[in-house]
Each structure stands twice: as C-alpha cells, then as structure tokens.
Amino acid sequence: MEISKLLRPHLAYLTPYSSARDEFKGQADVYLDANENAIGSTSVDKYRRYPDPYQTALKEKISQIKGLKSDHIFLGNGSDEPIDLLIRAFCNPGKDKVIITPPTYGMYEVSANINDVGIVKVPLKTDFKLDVSGVLDAIEPGIKIIFLCSPNNPTGNSIERSEILEILHKFQGLVVLDEAYIDFSTNSSLVGEIVNFPNLIVLQTFSKAWGLAALRLGMTFMDPEIVEILNMIKPPYNISGATQELASKALSHLDKMKRMVKEIQKQKKQLKTMLSEISAVKEIYPSDANFYLVKIEDAHEIYLKLIEQKVIVRDRSRVELCEDCLRITVGTEKENKILTEQLKKICS
Numbered sequence: 001m002e003i004s005k006l007l008r009p010h011l012a013y014l015t016p017y018s019s020a021r022d023e024f025k026g027q028a029d030v031y032l033d034a035n036e037n038a039i040g041s042t043s044v045d046k047y048r049r050y051p052d053p054y055q056t057a058l059k060e061k062i063s064q065i066k067g068l069k070s071d072h073i074f075l076g077n078g079s080d081e082p083i084d085l086l087i088r089a090f091c092n093p094g095k096d097k098v099i100i101t102p103p104t105y106g107m108y109e110v111s112a113n114i115n116d117v118g119i120v121k122v123p124l125k126t127d128f129k130l131d132v133s134g135v136l137d138a139i140e141p142g143i144k145i146i147f148l149c150s151p152n153n154p155t156g157n158s159i160e161r162s163e164i165l166e167i168l169h170k171f172q173g174l175v176v177l178d179e180a181y182i183d184f185s186t187n188s189s190l191v192g193e194i195v196n197f198p199n200l201i202v203l204q205t206f207s208k209a210w211g212l213a214a215l216r217l218g219m220t221f222m223d224p225e226i227v228e229i230l231n232m233i234k235p236p237y238n239i240s241g242a243t244q245e246l247a248s249k250a251l252s253h254l255d256k257m258k259r260m261v262k263e264i265q266k267q268k269k270q271l272k273t274m275l276s277e278i279s280a281v282k283e284i285y286p287s288d289a290n291f292y293l294v295k296i297e298d299a300h301e302i303y304l305k306l307i308e309q310k311v312i313v314r315d316r317s318r319v320e321l322c323e324d325c326l327r328i329t330v331g332t333e334k335e336n337k338i339l340t341e342q343l344k345k346i347c348s
C-alpha cells in the first residue's frame with residue numbers, strides 16, 4: 001500500500017513550520033535562538049526552555065516496552081489529537097468519509113464533523129459484536145478511515161482479532177484501532193501487526209492503566225511514513241516538557257502499573273458481585289476494560305439520584321443500543337461500596 005496516495009494532495013507540497021529545535025538538535029552552552037526567557041522562570045527554572053518537539057527520549061523508553069522501533073511512535077495531546085490529525089491529513093473536507101461503529105468513543109464522530117468529513121455509521125450488533133460484513137459492505141470510494149475501538153467504549157467488549165485482520169486485508173484505507181483499555185484485557189494488542197499492515201494505526205494512552213489522565217498523553221503506533229506526516233502538521237511543541245518528564249518517570253515503574261491493573265481487576269470482580277445483588281440491575285455486560293456497562297431500571301433517574309448523593313457515574317441511557325444503561329468505572333474498594341450502597345437505597 002502507498003500511504004502517499006491516501007494523503008490529501010496539497011499536503012504533499014506543504015512546507016512545515018520549522019522550530020528552533022528543528023534547526024538545531026544538538027547540545028550547546030548558549031541558546032539564543034528561540035526567544036525564550038534567558039533569565040529564568042517564575043516557578044520551575046528547568047521549564048523555561050522549549051521541550052523536545054519529537055519527544056525522542058520518551059519514545060525510546062516506550063519502544064523498549066512495546067517492542068516497536070521509536071520511529072513507529074507518535075505522541076499526542078491524549079488520543080484526541082492524533083484522531084484529529086489523521087482526519088485532517090487524509091480526508092478531504094466535504095468529499096471524503098470515515099466509518100464508525102456506534103456505540104463507540106464519541107470523538108471519532110466529533111472530529112469528523114469539525115473537519116467537515118462525512119460519517120458512515122455501521123452499528124454494532126445487538127450483542128455489541130462488530131458487524132464485519134456491514135463494515136466491508138459500507139466501503140465505497142471516498143472512505144479513507146475506519147475507526148474501531150477494542151475494548152470498546154462504552155460497551156467494554158473486545159473485537160475478535162481475526163475480524164480486525166479481515167478488515168485490514170480487504171480495506172485499502174487506514175484502520176485506526178483504539179486500544180485505550182488494552183492493559184485491562186486478556187487479549188493481546190495488535191501493535192505487533194503494524195509491521196505487516198502499513199495501514200494499521202493503533203491508539204493507546206497514559207490516561208487509563210498508567211493513571212495519568214491529567215497529563216493528556218496519547219501513544220499512537222503506526223508506519224513511520226504516517227508518523228512523518230503527522231509530525232509535519234502537528235503543532236511544533238505539542239507535548240510539554242513537564243508531561244514528557246512525568247511520563248518518562250512513570251515508564252520506569254512498569255511493575256507498579258501492572259500491580260494497579262491487578263488490583264483494578266480484583267475490584268472489578270467484587271463490583272460485579274455487588275451490582276448483581278441489586279434487584280433493579282437487569283444485566284452487567286461482559287467487559288475487558290476497567291468499567292461495566294450496566295442495564296438498570298430507570299437508568300436516567302437513578303443517575304440523577306446518584307448525583308444528589310455525590311456519586312457520579314456515566315449516563316449512557318440515550319446512546320444507541322445502550323438504552324437504560326449506566327457506564328460505571330471500577331473504583332477503589334471504598335468507592336465501589338459507597339456506590340452499591342447508594343444504589344440499594346435508591347432502588348429499594
């Protein structure tokens with residue numbers, strides 16, 4: 001596959017912005033090239049200089065954990081930035097389209113709408129499984145990207161690996177696989193398949209298993225040619241120096257992340273048991289993520305009553321196929337107990 005043929009034509013001739021750190025990448029004693037404050041900072045002095053625009057050291061650490069060369073990695077402001085950049089790079093406004101499979105993560109649709117890109121919706125089946133034949137039948141000229149989410153948000157289930165590979169084999173555009181919750185799943189990531197499929201793009205994040213949601217740091221794994229394209233159109237310094245530093249420290253504690261995931265899995269089992277004891281709960285859908293989609297009587301009213309008790313869950317009752325459903329994140333043992341106790345009082 002030739003990635004360049006998918007690119008919006010005018011970008012092939014784009015001259016990207018050249019930052020001070022693009023023009024000089026080495027080490028020096030005196031830096032007078034970037035119009036920074038040479039005197040210092042009002043808080044932490046080390047942040048007065050612009051950060052590495054390509055996050056070289058951080059990517060190298062990530063590559064060692066993921067088993068993929070660093071030139072396959074793009075880092076963004078959460079996963080939302082690469083989602084937007086991919087649409088902007090490959091989809092012509094008012095002409096091209098993307099495929100999404102609702103119910104799913106809402107930013108695929110929002111980013112497409114912002115960029116005036118058409119949306120073709122292929123809903124999941126009633127059991128939340130992917131309609132593979134429906135996705136393949138929906139492919140038409142102008143479809144540039146297919147967005148898939150596994151484990152899926154808000155349903156929690158995973159897409160079969162064989163189904164994703166079938167789409168990759170048959171689709172000549174980009175397949176964006178969002179693996180934000182992969183660390184909680186027993187299924188393996190498809191990151192390793194990128195070397196076999198240059199049209200596969202895998203999104204992961206520091207927001208979930210790593211517990212760093214406030215940093216807004218997303219990892220995108222893809223063919224180096226696509227990395228170069230996104231580097232060309234991204235803002236010059238899209239990842240702050242503080243974020244790079246804190247993420248790098250986190251990566252040095254992979255064992256702690258795994259312990260946290262194990263504890264979340266433990267609490268997840270206990271939460272399911274407690275939820276199943278509530279009469280109003282009609283179904284707890286299978287989940288490979290750190291949350292449950294729960295079908296419950298009068299979901300919206302229960303959601304509002306939980307707010308009154310300062311217990312916040314996500315109301316998904318008006319989302320397609322998720323009628324009368326709440327999405328409940330697995331909390332600490334104490335938080336899960338408070339939630340279920342309040343639910344019992346509300347539903348009694």
